Amino acid sequence: MKTYLGYGTGDFGLNIYWNALSLILVFWYAEVVGLSPDAAGLIYFIGMAWDAVSDVVIANLTQRTRTRYGTYRPYLAIGGVILGAAFVLLFWVPPLEGWILMVALAMAHILFRLAYTIVAVPYSALASRLSFDSRERTVLSGTRMAFAFLGLLAVSGLWFPIVRFFGDGTDESPTGFLVAALLGGIIATIALQACFLFTRERTLETLHERPADLSFRGFWRAVRANRALQVLLLAIFLQSGAGASFLIPLAFYIEAHAADFARKEAVMTAYAVATLASIPVWTAVIRRFGKRLGWISACWVVISAGLLLALLGPVLIGGLPLQILLYGVGFSGFGVLVWALVPDTVEFGQWKSGTRNEGAVFGSVLLSQKTAGGLAGLLVGTVLTAVGYDPDLARQSLETADRLELYMFAGPSILLFLSSLVILRLPLNRHIHAKIVEEIQSH
Template sequence: MNNTSQKLSILEKTGYGLGDFAANLIFQTLLTFLAFFYTDVYKIPAGTASIIIFTGGFIGAFFNIIMGIIADRTQTKYGKFRPWILWTALPFGIAAVLTFLTPDFGMSGKIIYTLLTYFFLVIIYSANNLPYVALSGVLTGDMKERNSLSSYRFVAVMIAQFIVQSLLLPFVLILGNGDKTVGFKNTMMLFALIGVICFLVTFFTTKERIIPSKNQESSIKHDFFDLCKNGPWLVMLLVTILVFITLSLKGGMYVFYFKYYLDPAAQTVFLNDIGFTAFIERVNHSLTAMGLVDFQWPEDAPTSAFSLFNGGGIIFMIFGIMFSKPLADSFGKRNVYIIFIFLSALSLLAFNFYSRSAIAIVFLTQLLHGFIYGVTIPLLWTMIADVADYSEWKNHRRATAIIFSAMIFGLKIGISIGSSLGAAFLSKYGYVAEEVNQVPAAVEGIKLSISIYPGFIFIISAVLLCFYVIDKKMEIQIETDLKERRNGF
């Protein structure tokens, strides 16, 4: 293998980050709004939506394993992983738009359409995203550079998350002139166009530097045998599943939390007190003066409060990401992750104890949670890249994509379980779409789904990480030994 100590330029780090920005315009929309879109926009029963999301997620998860095998064996002049980002850019955009269309079918036709389009999207997503995340493991072998690359990447992720979680619902209402079906279509067409452009930038600005030796023995049997012996991989697989169960469960339920749990009148008072309502009135007045009468911010308080809640949390996540690299460099990724994922769990559990009118404390807790969780965001993927190095260090064979494919398998399993759990809880607790006065059990179920359930899952993740053996001392040893091997010492 070649020397991998080369530093990455700002251009390359930024170009790489734009790939995750593109993917997350779609990924965050699925995470936050898919259950809402299926139940409240396309009018599919919550129980049926749960089955569709769960089944589609598992199909995507298993396809990731196939993609890992394919990607590790792809040989082109552009490398193993970069070509897949190019090849899948346009199909990804098309699949995203199709998933959020609402053709006028009967219920059976709707179910078939959502099954086909969602399955198509998760398969294309796997073909794009698995090579993308594996690419981070071959751009550089310098672990500090990987920490830096991961920080760039996740700032881009947070920007995409901010756009989706804070602005998508207002965009939907604005671009659809109040019609959510038209609004989702127009918004996803815009996201798809931006995404295709960003994927192309990623392809043209990155370079694969870690190249397996030509005489390296490679077989599917060896790849899976190495995985089975890799203890850190197993820990990270379980942690990845649990983390994304949590993110998809709570992320998909926040829109219901603001619409049906928190008191609308208290939300209005809060928005007035902090000056948000007056600010929006000035924005709307300016748009009207420019003749843009169709581009008015929605008037209902839950939409504004939900957008502001998500936006504030994401901004503080970005602050947390900024602390991730120096903390990891000083104390090691594992130790930092354990501490901050546990603190994140405590902040989630706190939501269970707030009344329906305690809007200010809900927002303050979200800001605190955003900062704490933000510290962990880059660490997950750099730790997975370290697991690939650990495997090479132990087995003298590198199979980057199969390591990442197994982790994305866990991610997809986590998302499918978490998202389907959200829809299943809505069905179990008696939720009725668009019903203003939900039964008390449905309201309580919504609150539990953004507090107690995800909080305890995060605590289990923290406990599992205690069994992850790659601490700071081992990180240094692995990096040093691999550099010597690649330099022929």
């Protein structure tokens, strides 16, 4: 239990950062700094593109590390402090203008993304050293996601109240954003230190394998040799694109419906509560019916939410759109599924090639997620401009709100429909994985 809770605490910290960027960053660029939606989306894409490339480098670096504290845990302790400082810098508006301001903001974003990668890659890979049992990994993933969605809940419910309290009383206060980032960075840093203290890595000798080729050529060779990983990477790319296509424009969508919806933090908190409350259900469903069927089910829950939004418009109860809550239920499933499936592909690759390359698996997964997120951020900036969103207007037109609503349905739905087809090709289930682990240990 200590291992489960300790590992989950780390994702609470990381998801303060991840959700602040997913929900807040593009909004901050456009509404607070005053950039056009196109420029905001471009800076978001640049940071994510750098992040995706650096994943490969950091994955190889971390897997080479050998210390008395383990291979991955030291990065949480040291990198966590650097990451907190970079997060505060990300939400500082430098006294610059024009293209020089854009360059400065892009550099701050790149710095943060590099610091995030230094922590997130080893944190994700750590799961493969905590347990080698597929069912235990589902519980570990479920616990991790419970803490992750607590991070989402913290950002959703507290960010804008903090901005208003420490700023000028509005949602667009630069001082308020800086204070919110400072508090978030402190809390996240403490959470990552707790993860370092309360987890222990199992050594490589507990499974028998030849040493992995830790070169970049070995990285890509390991990906090419792992059919299960290839299928999962494509499914994750599509799912991550769908999630980003929904979350990044969410604050703008709420702003466009400001006359009818509750405040941003109320809608976002309701979404976060729906995701958090659904985790035990998804964990039970996955343990009972398997990960592949769970993935398909999560896809269709989100698609159903989009269809209801497109056909009926937002159905409100107390200013809360019910379809947004249903989106939360669906996306919650992927939070459990992704990190329950990914460690299983480590053993699949080891079984096929005779070498265990955790860096290739977790580095390529994060590469897939961040590439999809970066492209979605770039697309959202373009879409906001195309639908007529104007940050200078106190209230957006009804036509703008309707067009944004159509995008939030169509984008995620198309991507998740494709993802549900891809996951059918996954050559893994719990029984196959158990046999693979047994065969590896017998050699």
